[in-house]
Amino acid sequence: MLPIIVISTEEMLRLTPRPVAEGVRALGLSRWRSFSSVLLPSALSGIFTGVLLAVSRAIGETAPLIFTALGNNFFSLDMGEPLQGLPLLIYRNALNSAYPAARDRAFGAALVLVAMVLIFNLLGRWLVARRRPGR
Amino acid sequence: MSEMLGSNGVQIQLEAPPLAYVRPTEDPGTMNGPEDVAIQITDLDAFYGKRRVVRDVSLGVRRNAITAIIGPSGSGKSTLLRCMDRMHEIIPGARVTGTISYRGTDIYGPDVDPAAVRRSIGMVFQQPNPFPTMSIADNVAAPARFNGLVRGRQAERDLVERCLSQAALWDEVKDKLSHGGTSLSGGQQQRLCIARSLALEPDVLLMDEPCSALDPVATLQVEQLMFDLKSRYTIVIVTHNMQQASRVSDRTAFLTMGEDRAGFLVEEGPTVNVFTAPREQLTEDYISGRFG
Numbered sequence: 001m002l003p004i005i006v007i008s009t010e011e012m013l014r015l016t017p018r019p020v021a022e023g024v025r026a027l028g029l030s031r032w033r034s035f036s037s038v039l040l041p042s043a044l045s046g047i048f049t050g051v052l053l054a055v056s057r058a059i060g061e062t063a064p065l066i067f068t069a070l071g072n073n074f075f076s077l078d079m080g081e082p083l084q085g086l087p088l089l090i091y092r093n094a095l096n097s098a099y100p101a102a103r104d105r106a107f108g109a110a111l112v113l114v115a116m117v118l119i120f121n122l123l124g125r126w127l128v129a130r131r132r133p134g135r
Numbered sequence: 136m137s138e139m140l141g142s143n144g145v146q147i148q149l150e151a152p153p154l155a156y157v158r159p160t161e162d163p164g165t166m167n168g169p170e171d172v173a174i175q176i177t178d179l180d181a182f183y184g185k186r187r188v189v190r191d192v193s194l195g196v197r198r199n200a201i202t203a204i205i206g207p208s209g210s211g212k213s214t215l216l217r218c219m220d221r222m223h224e225i226i227p228g229a230r231v232t233g234t235i236s237y238r239g240t241d242i243y244g245p246d247v248d249p250a251a252v253r254r255s256i257g258m259v260f261q262q263p264n265p266f267p268t269m270s271i272a273d274n275v276a277a278p279a280r281f282n283g284l285v286r287g288r289q290a291e292r293d294l295v296e297r298c299l300s301q302a303a304l305w306d307e308v309k310d311k312l313s314h315g316g317t318s319l320s321g322g323q324q325q326r327l328c329i330a331r332s333l334a335l336e337p338d339v340l341l342m343d344e345p346c347s348a349l350d351p352v353a354t355l356q357v358e359q360l361m362f363d364l365k366s367r368y369t370i371v372i373v374t375h376n377m378q379q380a381s382r383v384s385d386r387t388a389f390l391t392m393g394e395d396r397a398g399f400l401v402e403e404g405p406t407v408n409v410f411t412a413p414r415e416q417l418t419e420d421y422i423s424g425r426f427g
């Protein structure tokens with residue numbers, strides 16, 4: 001997740017049109033001002049997109065969990081221990097879909113997962129739209 | 136200045152042919168002495184890496200006048216212009232030798248802050264470049280606010296109105312100041328960028344082909360604007376359009392490049408002289424080539 005965010009953020013900051021980037025410098029603004037007030041805001045929607053893609057992807061990641069941490073079947077808030085992952089929950093329960101309770105759990109978890117991704121996306125869009133001046 | 140432009144002042148003035156512009160009594164085309172010089176360039180060489188692209192330029196820029204820089208593509212017009220507000224050096228590997236003095240100080244001197252130079256000497260680019268995430272009002276006010284030139288909402292509103300009026304844009308945008316700067320037409324965006332520069336109270340404006348992305352009407356509006364501004368500002372404009380150079384400028388500098396492909400200054404003088412009775416054969420060839 002982090003590498004995707006870092007790379008996409010870097011690219012987005014580089015994508016600021018050159019005339020705009022030069023325009024800021026030509027106004028005699030300090031480098032920090034140029035960055036915080038013009039370059040960063042104009043790259044922000046791109047940065048959000050990158051973060052959202054990365055988060056949405058990481059949320060749905062199943063295979064790495066199966067091969068590494070393996071999750072945890074019990075409720076836990078201990079960050080040092082493996083936690084239950086939604087995709088993993090779906091995977092385990094779907095394997096046991098002969099049992100109605102397990103099948104329901106799998107569908108329920110899938111719904112929660114999809115809803116979370118949707119909410120992340122809407123939140124991101126809203127944040128981006130809010131920063132843009134009206135048309 | 137804003138009083139000169141009535142509610143539809145721009146349109147009215149546009150109908151007058153450009154040559155009917157009223158010239159100040161004191162002819163801005165003539166240079167009487169050092170007191171008429173805003174920027175003095177001496178023995179300037181400019182490089183990109185090892186390559187010298189501007190060679191040995193010495194030139195006094197007339198104060199309160201419009202100086203046009205003309206010349207073939209690649210002759211170093213933009214480079215020379217960018218040297219005047221220390222924008223050249225933001226390109227990695229680019230450097231300058233020689234001196235450029237402005238108000239008696241060498242802007243390349245050791246104690247000079249390039250950002251301070253750029254605040255006094257504004258620059259308008261070929262592509263209109265309003266800040267995409269800022270409103271029209273903020274495009275004008277924010278740079279002034281960041282540089283500590285305005286404080287308080289009311290002061291900012293006054294500044295926005297004053298600069299937009301000076302840039303002959305106020306009437307067109309006064310009802311949508313909170314709209315995005317990039318929602319305007321190209322010509323309006325360019326005038327917005329000029330207003331943004333004016334908000335920093337510069338006394339020199341450098342313009343690099345400011346009309347080449349604009350249609351003829353917007354071009355005339357920007358030219359009219361330059362005309363209105365020159366009593367208070369010193370303007371240097373790079374242009375490929377010879378008609379534009381001859382109709383807006385008081386003085387003209389002609390650059391061309393030599394065998395080493397480095398640009399040099401062929402001559403500089405009152406626009407009328409450069410266009411009708413150039414001192415140098417090179418100038419005559421270039422100008423007649425364009426018009427003939």
Ligand SMILES: Nc1ncnc2c1ncn2[C@@H]1O[C@H](COP(=O)(O)OP(=O)(O)OP(=O)(O)O)[C@@H](O)[C@H]1O
Pocket residue numbers: 183188206207208209210211212213214215226375
């Ligand atoms: N960023 C850069 N890096 C390296 N070389 C450059 C750069 N910008 C310009 N040059 C070179 O410097 C020379 C002068 O360029 P400059 O842009 O000053 O010319 P110009 O007279 O403004 O041309 P034009 O009329 O096409 O705008 C050209 O040969 C160009 O290739």
Ligand SMILES: [Mg+2]
Pocket residue numbers: 212213214343373
């Ligand atoms: Mg150029």
